Amino acid sequence: xxxxxxxxxxxxxxxxxxxxxxxxxxxxxxxxxxxxxxxxxxxxxxxxxxxxxxxxxxxxxxxxxxxxxxxxxxxxxxxxxxxxxxxxxxxxxxxxxxxxxxxxxxxxxxxxxxxxxxxxxxxxxxxx
Amino acid sequence: xxxxxxxxxxxxxxxxxxxxxxxxxxxxxxxxxxxxxxxxxxxxxxxxxxxxxxxxxxxxxxxxxxxxxxxxxxxxxxxxxxxxxxxxxxxxxxxxxxxxxxxxxxxxxxxxxxxxxxxxxxxxxxxxxxxxxxxxxxxxxxxxxxxxxxxxxxxxxxxxxxxxxxxxxxxxxxxxxxxxxxxxxxxxxxxxxxxxxxxxxxxxxxxxxxxxxxxxxxxxxxxxxxxxxxxxxxxxxxxxxxxxxxxxxxxxxxxxxxxxxxxxxxxxxxxxxxxxxxxxxxxxxxxxxxxxxxxxxxxxxxxxxxxxxxxxxxxxxxxxxxxxxxxxxxxxxxxxxxxxxxxxxxxxxxxxxxxxxxxxxxxxxxxxxxxxxxxxxxxxxxxxxxx
Numbered sequence: 459x460x461x462x463x464x465x466x467x468x469x470x471x472x473x474x475x476x477x478x479x480x481x482x483x484x485x486x487x488x489x490x491x492x493x494x495x496x497x498x499x500x501x502x503x504x505x506x507x508x509x510x511x512x513x514x515x516x517x518x519x520x521x522x523x524x525x526x527x528x529x530x531x532x533x534x535x536x537x538x539x540x541x542x543x544x545x546x547x548x549x550x551x552x553x554x555x556x557x558x559x560x561x562x563x564x565x566x567x568x569x570x571x572x573x574x575x576x577x578x579x580x581x582x583x584x585x586x
Numbered sequence: 587x588x589x590x591x592x593x594x595x596x597x598x599x600x601x602x603x604x605x606x607x608x609x610x611x612x613x614x615x616x617x618x619x620x621x622x623x624x625x626x627x628x629x630x631x632x633x634x635x636x637x638x639x640x641x642x643x644x645x646x647x648x649x650x651x652x653x654x655x656x657x658x659x660x661x662x663x664x665x666x667x668x669x670x671x672x673x674x675x676x677x678x679x680x681x682x683x684x685x686x687x688x689x690x691x692x693x694x695x696x697x698x699x700x701x702x703x704x705x706x707x708x709x710x711x712x713x714x715x716x717x718x719x720x721x722x723x724x725x726x727x728x729x730x731x732x733x734x735x736x737x738x739x740x741x742x743x744x745x746x747x748x749x750x751x752x753x754x755x756x757x758x759x760x761x762x763x764x765x766x767x768x769x770x771x772x773x774x775x776x777x778x779x780x781x782x783x784x785x786x787x788x789x790x791x792x793x794x795x796x797x798x799x800x801x802x803x804x805x806x807x808x809x810x811x812x813x814x815x816x817x818x819x820x821x822x823x824x825x826x827x828x829x830x831x832x833x834x835x836x837x838x839x840x841x842x843x844x845x846x847x848x849x850x851x852x853x854x855x856x857x858x859x860x861x862x863x864x865x866x867x868x869x870x871x872x873x874x875x876x877x878x879x880x881x882x883x884x885x886x887x888x889x890x891x892x893x894x895x896x897x898x899x900x901x902x903x904x905x906x907x908x909x910x911x912x913x914x915x916x917x918x919x920x921x922x923x924x925x926x927x928x929x930x931x932x933x934x935x936x937x938x939x940x941x942x943x944x945x946x947x948x949x950x951x952x953x954x955x956x957x958x959x960x961x962x963x964x965x966x967x968x969x970x971x972x973x
Contacts, residue, residue, distance in 0.1 A: 471897060477967050492931040492970060495891050495919070499969040515969040517934075519893035523967060 464554035470524035480513045485578030487570040500570040509533045521560035525567040587903040590949045595940035601791035607835035611828035619825045629827045636834025643837040645774035653799045653817045658765035658786030659689040661799040665761045665782040666693045668807030669730045677727030678702045683715045684925040712874040713742035713926050730759045735767035739922040740873030741882025750779045769840040770879050781805045792836030796829035847943045852880035859883045861954040881941040889971035890935035898960040
């Protein structure tokens with residue numbers, strides 16, 4: 459398993475970026491369920507349509523933690539509309555690839571991001 | 587970095603004395619054991635001696651009750667398919683348990699596809715198979731009961747004597763997969779009354795690629811491999827002489843040292859278990875508290891998924907495994923913990939520590955030092971965990 463993970467994945471697993479809660483988040487995404495072994499919570503802080511901060515908490519395998527960490531890095535500084543275009547493949551590629559059996563983790567990261575942005579639009583309907 | 591191996595249920599290191607015993611059979615004594623000449627006779631003699639040693643460890647009355655195979659998996663396949671084929675005319679019903687190794691479970695599933703019926707007896711929350719369920723499942727068509735001696739994931743030892751006695755009384759063939767038990771629990775085949783027992787060398791410091799099936803005298807199995815007259819027509823293939831010699835040496839060492847080794851290992855395991863369950867919150871043991879393999883501790887760490895723990899321990903030089911999802915290339919939670927009725931969320935964070943004869947108190951102390959911060963770090967990332 460270790461051997462199947464790229465150095466980038468291991469780096470983000472060992473030193474995950476942006477772990478934590480965000481009580482004053484502007485958008486919160488919550489996807490997955492514990493029975494399947496994956497839950498991802500993603501928090502976004504948005505100023506003038508730009509994502510200025512992101513945090514996550516994840517219950518899941520090494521790849522799930524690494525993809526969560528990577529997606530928080532990828533969205534920072536992007537507009538919410540740009541962030542919506544980030545695909546699971548882009549997350550996986552940014553990590554130097556994922557073992558095929560772990561690709562669903564990147565999908566979860568994409569879903570968490572979409573869910574957080576949806577939540578942001580719900581709170582700010584005029585900005586949609 | 588210090589390397590600590592705590593995954594002996596996956597495989598064990600080859601004992602140097604076993605390697606020493608094997609080496610001549612990779613060099614000068616290379617003959618085919620079926621050959622009539624001196625080269626062949628030497629190989630034959632080595633196999634015969636190994637057979638006696640393995641028979642002794644298993645408590646077989648006659649060394650001819652031991653058939654060497656290539657693995658525990660092959661032994662399971664041979665026992666189950668062999669019995670199914672040879673007894674087909676009598677019936678097509680097999681009873682097993684829901685926590686067997688995949689070598690047994692998937693063999694049974696294959697037989698279901700070709701017309702056999704299989705009953706999977708449930709287990710209780712400690713992983714002990716429900717004997718009453720086995721008794722109730724028996725019909726006049728039942729030809730085989732196959733129940734593992736001890737479970738590889740949680741270490742629970744099954745009531746094999748009782749099941750064997752019941753099977754015998756009903757005239758039903760009884761097989762046990764003792765791959766994980768051999769060398770850890772005394773096995774006395776003659777007294778146990780089992781008809782078929784699967785074992786493997788690499789779980790007791792022997793080489794990979796060598797297993798054996800104990801076939802009680804008088805029991806007829808249809809062979810898995812057809813070909814030459816090897817192993818008294820029960821398993822065709824040129825014998826893996828060096829591997830068999832290694833199995834023999836490993837068996838000899840086990841007979842001599844098992845009592846003391848298992849006692850020492852059990853003490854270390856208790857220290858590890860106690861240290862973890864008292865030092866880390868929300869960590870609990872899976873499996874039977876007393877009726878369990880000396881070396882196995884399966885522990886669930888709530889709010890976590892196992893792979894993160896394995897990767898983190900690996901970075902500290904500690905090798906363990908998980909019964910749960912992900913690592914084994916399967917995303918399904920452990921079928922064993924699921925059958926035991928463990929909450930599916932808790933099965934995700936289960937880790938199997940399996941100790942061996944070369945582990946020391948220092949190894950265990952090191953694990954107990956590095957594990958708590960790992961669990962704390964991972965829990966801080968988990969949305970399920972609230973301090």
